[in-house]
Amino acid sequence: MTALLRRRVLAASLALPVLALPGVLHAQGESWPTKPIRLVVPFAAGGGADLVARAISGPLAKRLGQPIIVDNRAGGGGTTGADAVAKAPADGYTLLYTTPGPQITNPYLMAKLPYDPVADLIPVARVAVVPNVLVVNKDLPVKSVKELIQYARAHPGKLNFASAGIGSSSHLAGELFKARAGIDIVHVPYRGTGPALQDLLAGNVSMAIDSIAVYRALIESGALKALGVATPERSPVLPNVPAVAEELAGFDGAPVNYISVRSGTPRAVIERLNREVNAVLDSAEVRSSLQASGVVPKGSTPQEMAAQVKSEAAKWKHVIQLSGARVE
Template structure:
């Protein structure tokens, strides 16, 4: 055998091996998912994050051909569930419904930081931006922002407001309201928006700053009175409801967002599959209608766009969270 023939033979064998390896990888990637996927929601059932997770997760499961199991792991402002995903195997079978709390606020207020919001996660897709709303129990003696401010100023320290936990966007929404309005309210933190909402609906706590999706049905049903939305502009599902800024607190604005993340170092093919089906789920007429009903702004981003979004949010909220004095053990 000549030298050139030997080199040709070696090249053929190497090329065949490479093709076989590539084919095996492609087959393995094409097989994803081969079993159910766990979507960890780091808050209690019933809140806005849970609503979005179940809505999008169900449709994604249909598109992926495997069920997506919702696992609510509430506690520490979303830190418990987020940490579980950060430490999970990066195979795409454990993913997170992340929020502004888990990826922008917690790093500033956790006494013990158990993950890096950028380095320890693989961004998948920014799903939606969600407005917050200030609601009160119907027995509360105020119907407008100005009336709320007057009641609170006339009764310093008498009233309390509920939130989904210390350091969450809902907590900071209340602190911002107190700061700009120059009023006093006691903060009552819960393990998620669902339990907090239940107590406000029952009248145990008179005031809450909530994500609009979870409060919408109670507002429409008369169990809660909406005072104002926290975004700059009014929302389409409640066009007659003014913003808190319109009500007199100029410059007031808060909101939250929902996004899918996996553990760091997930295979790109798996990320792309999850991203494609998540974004496709957002175009489903039923999903779009449900999200539009609560004025959630549908996004559906690339993994890279979500990664940049997280960096921007960390830079924006870090000083605000620090100034609030909030701290999570």
């Protein structure tokens, strides 16, 4: 064998593993999973995130061919559950179903987290957007977002807004509205949506921005007035209610729900999981179920979700710094 021929044979043998790599990775993704999967929801059972997680877990389990066990790990504004996933094996068998808290807002609300939200967790797929709606007490003399802003400017410090607690979606959406509108309104935190809703109905607080699912029936009955949905476009659930963005361009105060895994999880597993999540979200049954409760199913690629986490973190960091909000 000549020297030239030996070099060609060697080069070809070195290239073989590289050429085979895509096929190997695809095989890894298709062979996963081989045992049950744990879907950690870092909030209490019965909440909005938990309900959406359970709505997709059954269909997703069927597509993957393995049971999915929903594991509610509430505590620390979502950090307890997120930490469990960040410290689990990076094998795709422990997933995090999350809202903005663990990776997007908690880093700016809390002095210290038990995990690195960027280095320890990788976004896999967006699942849904949960639209919020701006509602006011029925006796407040305003009929639109524009009138509310005008009223607040004419009565600085007199209006207040309720939230489910410091750092909650309803709190940060209210702070975003306050900042974008340039108004002076007072935040009143409660221990959950229930107590906030009761005081809003009683007129003890003026307004709130929270889930359409929570307020829809009260809006339709006339118990509360809806002034605007907190998504860039109108919601099909409340088609006659304008978007806040029609008055405040680009306003978006709706939390995103998505799935993350521990860093180091094989890329093939992430891609397989992403494909199956998107397939579930495209099914008519799941879409109909989620939309009926005011949730907008909305998938993504892993790259799109990672970019959204980055952009949302920048947005909410600014809002949190303006508000001075801290969670002890």
